[in-house]
Amino acid sequence: MPPARRARSTHSLPAILEAAVAILDESGEEALTFRSLAARLGGGVGSVYWYVSGKDELLDRATDLVMGELVVQADRIATGPNPIANLRALGLALFEAMTARRWLAAYLMRSVDMQPNSMRVYEHFGQQVQRLDLTSRQRFHAVSAIVSYVVGVGSEMSQGPTGVPDDERAAMMAEYVAAWRAFDPAEYPFIHEVADEFEHHQDTEQFLAGLDLLLAGVRLQHESAG
Template identity: 50%
Template sequence: MEAVLAETVRLLDESGEPALTFRALAARLGGGVGSIYWYVQSKDELLDRAADHVLESVLDDTEQFVDDPDPIDALRHIALALFTTAAQRPWLASYFMRNTAFQPNSLRFFERLGGQVLRLHLTPRQSFDATSAVIGFVVGAAADLSQEPPTEIVSGGVTREEFMDHVVEQWSALDEDEFPFLHSILDEFRVHDDGEQFRAGLDLLLDGLRRQAERAAASHD
């Protein structure tokens, strides 16, 4: 099973989900299609288990943060580890925690994040909302970042900088009274870094969580 999942992840990383077929996987493993069915019953199950296989490495990488003195710092490190992995694998976000019957590591990861939130002594609903918000932000941002670049960039017709300049030029032509926000961020949008923007958004989310925990602590005093 380990060999099947490892090769599945390699195929997905190289060619994406459309390229994953039992025939293609069996050829890479040097066996027949029937041998794959010995381990999984369907492509959906294989994808769920492949996602879970990747999460095992995220769990290993984040073990060091479990006992961080500051649970918010621990949450930041754990979230960044998941983001880094998911951003490198465009297929992963679609199958993250999709079917926990086949994904014990996804439950362990959920527990790892939630365990840090528990240290903030919030209500069960607040803890659930907070953990879900962090995971949703991380997975969503990674999925957005891992999208295929515009055709013009992929083909080499324009550089990313040239493409961004063109977008900014289009936005600049919009009516400023109708689109005041877009006009206010044109210079930032032109040069922004997606990774830095993710970290800034994560800090905003965690800062709000810290403030909520401080209010909860103050109400108990």
Template identity: 40%
Template sequence: MATKARRAPRRTDALSREVIVEAATQILDTGGEEALTLRALTVRLSTGYGALYHHVANKDDLLAAAADAVIARAMTDVTAEGEPRETLRAIALSLFDAINAHPWLGAQLSRGPWRPALLEIYESVGEQLEALGVPEYALFDSAGALVNYILGVAGQNAANARAAKDVDRTASLAAVAVQWAQLDPARYPRLHKAAARLREHDDRRQFLAGVDLFLAGIETVRRRLPEK
């Protein structure tokens, strides 16, 4: 006579929204957005659908809540006691590292500009730009350009890393460097010269160099803007 498969024992401790969101984040980090299903959550948490629906509405709610939680931690890690420029660099690096650790995050942030996660980023960046002396009427463009750079580059870097997770990065960069070195130096002089630097290319350092360029540009524009 066939025997029934054993069911995993139901959890006996209280289930909270925080516990659910943390479990969802772990699933997202491991398998990406496609791996996050309510069924997968019930298995991981040893609970039923009803218990989940008591705390979250649906998958979109879970994704948004997970993004909010990750960004909240990243922003909490930044202290705003130093010079505004250094604080902005710290914010940028904290977000870069958070998105790199959670590759699904970049796409999620682009879907919900009204979510607390993105609002917190804009508010923090705007506060530091204001402290740098950027006038109020220029804050929107300055903050928007810097935030878009941070999230765009960090998201693309994370996506590239996830796509090439089984590829040796050093070998891959070396192969591209060889191709660039073989380019016609008369037609591609800059790429030809950059080939040597590509081998030792550091995404995080280059990202921060871009942030510094943005901040230098914002400072230049600030000095040229007429008072209103």
């Protein structure tokens, strides 16, 4: 008797990945199972296994799909005349993608093979730095610092109060800052100085302030070379 042949899925890989992203956006990584995905698609679990070997591959491919949307933005940003401004816009676009999708940070750029779009975004950062008068080492350090900052802060802030209703965020921040103000002001003068700033800060504004500090250093290196 010839071996049984696996029935070919009636779904497409793009449809599977779009459904996976929808589940991740709605309910997070824990809700994404092959069973929940098959139920959303209207088929059996085997229809998903036809295209992806397991959940790790599914998550990497879903991440790459989202990063493909960012590549479209990056392609447009890269045409700008000012490379420093372009780096700022690229950093903000990546940050906003991470804070809009709380699950994204955990899987971003973890697989070169499964996430070619992540590498395209990284390349966009590098090509902007190549337009500056820097050495190869300076360019490598600049892109490493910028991308590490964006991904690190984006990952942290995606798990915080970003995106919650304003009244809920205000209550959360007030409670947190109350604990700051309980510290002895003589021993913690800086904590008391910035408590009001922290309570009312906006995450995107704070993120951009840090990114601007990094970019100021890159600009200074470029200008000093000239």
